[in-house]
Amino acid sequence: MHGWAGKILDIDLTNHAIRTLPLDAEKARLFLGGRGLGARLLWDLVGPQVDPLSESNVLIFAAGPLTASGAQTSNRFTVSTKSPLTGTVLDANSGGWWGMQFKRTGYDVLIVRGKASQPTQIQITPDGVKIEDASLLWGKTVSETTAALGQDNNRRNVLCIGPAGENLSRISAIMNDGTRSLARGGPGAVMGNKNLKAITVVGSDKNAPEDRDLFRFMLYETGKLIKASPLTSQALPEFGTAAVMNVVNTIGALPTRNFQASQFENAERVSGEQLTDDLLVRNQACWACPIACTRVTRTEKAEGEGPEYESTWAFGPQCGIDRLDVIAEANYLCNDLGLDTISAGSTIGCAMEMAERGLIDSPLRFGRADLLHDTLRDIAYRRGLGDELAEGSYRFAAAHGAPELSMSAKRLELPAYDPRGMQGQGLLYATSNRGGCHMRGNMLGPEVLALPRLIDRFATQGKAGIVAIHQHSAAAIDSLLLCKFTNLAVAEEYFARLLTAVTGQSYKADDLMRIGERVWNLERLYNLREGFTRADDTLPPRLLNEPSPAGPSAGFTVRLEPMLEEYYEFRGWDTNGVPTPAKLKMLELDSLVAVKEDTP
Amino acid sequence: MIDPRLFEEFRDIGRDIYVAGLTSSHGGNMSVRAGSRVIIKRRGAQLGRLKIEDFIETKLNAKDSGITRASTELIVHRTVYQKTSALAIIHCHPRTAIALSLTRDEIIPIDVEGSYLLHKVPVVAAEFASGSQEMADIVADTLREYKILMLRGHGVFSTGQTLEEAFHWISCLEEASDIILETHLLGEERKEFRKHSESYSKW
Known part of the structure; x- marks a missing residue:
């Protein structure tokens, strides 16, 4: 093939x-x-x-x-x-x-x-x-x-x-x-x-490149950039994805105690550096990966893989817990029980806040590391309160009359970046087709890591286009399929040439971006068909109305509406967030829906 | 109205382009895309001395009165935004790169940075090399594959997610062009040190 x-x-x-x-x-x-x-x-x-x-x-x-x-x-x-x-x-x-x-x-x-x-x-x-x-x-x-x-x-x-x-x-x-x-x-x-x-x-076929010379050249050029980037050649291999813990905390974008704060006072104790010092056994790579960001770690009680940055955050700052060993073991447990670490940790954090506010009768409190592992088991086996938490934070909080305490978008628990300190990330969460997610075009790149260039993380004008472009890129990479970490060092023009070499069909960088845009719009059409509307392109009220209380993002909320308006305009969608017939035609999606012709 | 933060980026990069000798006093233009609008330098404004009133906002897909004051190259900027994923465009006149564009169909850097970042910069030509739809289409179609190109005998069009990114490619291209020129002037045999450099022409 x-x-x-x-x-x-x-x-x-x-x-x-x-x-x-x-x-x-x-x-x-x-x-x-x-x-x-x-x-x-x-x-x-x-x-x-x-x-x-x-x-x-x-x-x-x-x-x-x-x-x-x-x-x-x-x-x-x-x-x-x-x-x-x-x-x-x-x-x-x-x-x-x-x-x-x-x-x-x-x-x-x-x-x-x-x-x-x-x-x-x-x-x-x-x-x-x-x-x-x-x-x-x-x-x-x-x-x-x-x-x-x-x-x-x-x-x-x-x-x-x-x-x-x-x-x-x-x-x-x-x-x-x-x-x-x-x-x-x-x-x-x-x-x-x-x-x-x-x-x-068990397989035996091979996916052999059609143009072997071009493939060899592209492997060499891509490898060169991965080696040259400090992110892919040093930070990720040495510290894993938790390399960004201290960075995100320093700028005031680390959600803490169910997003009540944007900085965690003990972030260093759960950082990538600390993980490397205290628990790391070795790093490990997936097949054909030169980056090797996976952590194999060991605590006094167990050994396993991880935790990644998002998981560390979910069981750490989100729950007010600073015990790295407990966090790592929670991660091992989720792997073994088959649980989403982000949603599990965030849902427990939500329950901790609800318990502190007296909305549920539970011993859960921020910082109660001793209850974390049993709560995860209860979720997996649907025991006691765990049976409710297994439904995710939105259904759980709504059942107790406080849906606003679910830190989710379209009911998907938000990950480890407080968008009050990263406005573009807020727009990304609100518009993500699978719900609030950082893997659909993470604005950590341009808003924090200067990839490809550093942009003002508090600005809103012009942000919509950058978010949309990153969404297209992510959709294209997810369709190729490659790990998004390569994109920290390698741009779409490389991926297009790799695709050309493997398939023998000519692809330009912008062909990939167009495919990404097509995928994004198809997903949007799917959600519209399910009954989702513009009203669902939103964030928890806390992020829109409660300013970040302290730190470098103090005083900021997410200014979503102007960004959303610009975003719909950029995409060629109407004011309700529906792709226009012209846009669908341009993306060759018009045959999927009965569309009316553009009228003057 | 242009956001003050965005204006500062226009002003600083415009100044850098002029001071670096990458364009004449009144040459060159810059724009960014915001939603379905284009924010572009007005016609005749000096790149090295931009003021907040030197910018106009016009629609991307329809004509409006904004075009009466817009840069001559608005048609190119619009077409590029319509056909590519670019969010920022810079056009200016880097002299060494222009000189090379008069003698070759592509500029292939021979230095490390130019090789890493650009690999190859295509040179395209149009009969009416300024402000024509023919030129706009040629430029936009080429920029679907390359982030920067040379218009023969005229100048550079460079794209990016930000103005800074587009400026980076221009700065890199002019440096690479200077190195090509100076290496040629030395008249000595060049020692190749880059593996797979023979493949750069296929980029």
């Missing part, structure tokens, strides 16, 4: 039907793979009448044209589905080895439909595709399941859910290779609802 294998594996668990379908070349041209292709297939397969936790929802696992090519970080894959947490279009992507191995099975996409009558697993190997009983695996943790199915990096790779997914927690993850996660938006619950415990892949 040169980029695309040209095949979709379609499995219906209800009747154990297994089909191989051709990949529509036109869809591949327009959406590439991964997130883009997943959204396009989801558009056809899951309409607004479908409950995300019904058998009519589907799981779409998709590789991209660069997956398994050997390009730097070409190990990733996505899952697309309708989110049980947000009700929006959802995709989550993950690294490790599984994505590379799946591509080697000779398929670009795996669609899983229906619902098995009992616990089930899928095996895709050179011997064929099998649907098998998984009753003995049901109830097992992620590490137990992964080991039982013979995980062997580079040869045999396992993807599964843990107890949280089995118990239909709306903040549950799908895990691959033991410790990597497709976490956000609750895809684990969709898999659990299908009684699907695991998917094991």
